[in-house]
Amino acid sequence: MVEKVDKALVLKQLESITTSNDFKCSARTKGLLSHLVFLELEGRGDELHGTALAMDVFGRGADFDPTTDPVVRTEAVKLRKALSHYYLSKGKNDPLIISVPKGQYRPLFEAKVENASLPDSSSSHDKGWPVLGIGIFTGSDTTRAKWFREGFPEELGLELTRFAHVRVLTGFPDRSSVWNNENLKPNCDYFLHGSVRDTCDKLHLIVQLQRKRDGSILWADRRDINPDATDSF
Missing domain, CATH: 1.10.10 (Arc Repressor Mutant, subunit A)
Known part of the structure; x- marks a missing residue:
């Protein structure tokens, strides 16, 4: 510390x-x-x-x-x-x-610790690493659902940037108005998106990982979230 x-x-x-x-x-x-x-x-x-x-x-x-x-x-x-x-x-x-x-x-x-053996981050875009796009989540418009819809993709994107061999692009809402899911997809190899539905006592989260080339769903999951938890993410 x-x-x-x-x-x-x-x-x-x-x-x-x-x-x-x-x-x-x-x-x-x-x-x-x-x-x-x-x-x-x-x-x-x-x-x-x-x-x-x-x-x-x-x-x-x-x-x-x-x-x-x-x-x-x-x-x-x-x-x-x-x-x-x-x-x-x-x-x-x-x-x-x-x-x-x-x-x-x-x-x-x-x-930061300098390490000459690590590849320069500025050239990482030329390494042919896969590009994962994290889209804006859809769903309920309640306050807590909107908070989670924005927060979950952001937290996920932040975590994934720690991995060296994948590039992460995001469609966070506070970017340019044209930076949305449809404009994000053409720049990605894979696209992660989902929805959050407020069921009053909990939030119902659905996440899907899609391959852009053929549109196939490679992975999907659903979770029930307690929005009042200390760290609901």
């Missing part, structure tokens, strides 16, 4: 992220990142939990109920997505990675 990296380097990296045009998020999402980093650097990382963040960052009162107000979870999803986009673009060669692992709000600071 903090002890493994220089604090001045963390603060410099935080400034690089929050002032970059490639860190695409709102001012309050940037404020959330700064708050997480500052408290972690001060040795107060154990204070970073949902209720405290709702009150300290988002102005909620002592009666805050995370089961009816998902503001912290929603902003955390947006933050992880924005960080992922930043490190896949402007920040791909930065010396330090700041991340907020799913299931927690304490940030993680990781200094």
Whole structure:
């Protein structure tokens, strides 16, 4: 955690992220990142939990109920997505990675280790690696269903970027209006999409992996999700 990296380097990296045009998020999402980093650097990382963040960052009162107000979870999803986009673009060669692992709000600071044997990321597009497109999920328009429909593909895309031999393209809703499922498909070898239906007591998730060449479904699964779980993803 903090002890493994220089604090001045963390603060410099935080400034690089929050002032970059490639860190695409709102001012309050940037404020959330700064708050997480500052408290972690001060040795107060154990204070970073949902209720405290709702009150300290988002102005909620002592009666805050995370089961009816998902503001912290929603902003955390947006933050992880924005960080992922930043490190896949402007920040791909930065010396330090700041991340907020799913299931927690304490940030993680990781200094990059140079390794000459690893292929340069800038040339990875020429290696013939398969391209997986993660589309925008459809489904119910309830608040919690829309939150999960946006958050699940984002979390999945973030996880898959950790694998070296697959390229991941996404159709996240805050991109250009033409960046949607139909425009995403022609650029992919495989396409993952699905739907989320709100059944009142749970969310019903369906996911399908499709081969673009012939349209065949290679894999599919369905799950019932408890949207009130601490980490429903």
